[in-house]
Amino acid sequence: MQDDRRSSPCNYTLIILSEIMDLHDAICPKCGGPSKDGSLCGKCLTGEIPWYVCEPRVFITRCGGCGSIKTSAGWGDSSREREDLEEDAAISAIKFHQDVKKPSISVKLDHLSINRTYADLELSGTLYDENLEGYCSLEIVWQNESCDRCNRQHGNYYEGVVQIRADGRKATTEEQEESQRIAVQVETEMQNDGERLSFITRFDEGREGLDIVVGSQAIGEQISREITKRLGGRFSLHPTLVGEKNGQKLYRITYAVRLPKLQRGDVIAVRNTYGEILHQENKTFTYLDLKTGIPRTIPESTPSRFVANVRDAAVFSVIYQDSGIIGILDPESGKTEEISRVSWRHPEVGDSVRILRDSERTIVV
Template structure:
């Protein structure tokens, strides 16, 4: 059936049309296919560069030019019928706190290409973020106190504790936990204190330290106030490293052992004479000779099948010892030693 005149002609411009009602050109002309906000704002922390959206802070490494382009695009709102929209942005700085973004818009509306332009003003606002505000105000939610049982922590243990804490902080920050931060670390006479910004990071760091160095930890909460009807606590995380640490060399019944692992009431050791592994009770240890990480280097003066000559690096005197079963060296090589009085103890 043939179309009628009313169906074939646009009632607005009179042009022929295959669609009921207005033709495509008149549809496009009567449809505001985009709107553009006159002003957009960026809120950025001057200390760390984090950006704020509504009430949420997000860490950002973007430059001002990249932020400006993305922010300007958010000022444009397209009609739902616009397909494949694109926005080209040119930014001109007006002052240190204001910029002008000129936008060129392209798209397809009712299967016809459309093009337009608009501009928006970008306001650059500075505000200290939640994390930097807490750090600068010396805010903290807990202290991790790393100590050792019956001794002072070694330099290695202090460095490892600090490294573990920093790694956990980096992991949590990368995962979006902005308030899980370390505000300070201080070495004390007895160990190291780690000041932390959230209870979650306190638990994570305490667990990380004992998983690497052994020991245990306990928590001691203290009520410090109330906010919005909620009690506020600061927690002391008391991390106690074990009496012995890995690679300690101990004397047990006139024999020397290097500790491989610390267990509940036993230590797993390496016999420095026989080269075998065995468990030793904590109470059987007579004394700690030192730690193999801190060993001196000594010259092997001679090496035979059952005896070995070690030159004392201090006195330059050669001492003869039974050759350890695990040690394969020749004259001119060097071995690690610890001192037990006048005795030189060879370590791995």
């Protein structure tokens, strides 16, 4: 059966008009090409707006002292190659339109001098379903500036002093040298963790011990903790008000490190035997019983007598053994003597042993 509405001249005219209107809505008003909704097509839209902006010049700021690089976030240590830094700087000079999809940048560098480089950039991306390609050329300028850390170091800036002293004695050369090694290690670890201003300003050696002048309170406390952890003893903090900045009080802190009265390697007479100090912490110390080879921990108040340090021991050669007796030879004098064998040591003929003297007694350490 034929549809009467379709055959009606009036209805037919309306259908034709509707189709003409749909065709008109799908045409770009500028170029007459196809358009999804009758507005500007993708090609015309991309021609109306810049799909990227390229800065003609970018700067890289480098510290001439330590090589640090300055960014919008501040100074930072960098071990990256020059080309990598320049490529990042060139890419940062490009700003794509917010609707660009799948943006891509290819960089080619041309070094003109130590402080200037030209970069040629090839760009691509998709905007409103149109694949686009572009080209940009810019200049990269290197400029030197002293960083925050170098400024402070060159000005002898400091926020604290770590004082290395010993309880009832002078800190030995070995203790001071070990303290310096510990301090440098702490400095390296903290700066590797990003604490740029945690640096050592200088070492001052005096009659009473070593002073470590530091650029931040954080490194001062960490050095103090690490030294007392490895060498024993304790430390205390003594702040001094030095001024104000932006309404905040500024303090310099003295970290008073007190190494123990007995240091590692000291040999003492204690409880009818001899012991070699291994460690002292708080109010106790641990020693190696040189008769049994067993470590023992006792209160600091336990009566004891200092004999010597193992560094002072003389080296003797074992020339014979007989039951519980060992014959040793002094290589300097050529004299021999016999000593009792220590149960936990088993030197063989030809080996060396270290000997300390306590009056008439011989101590094997």
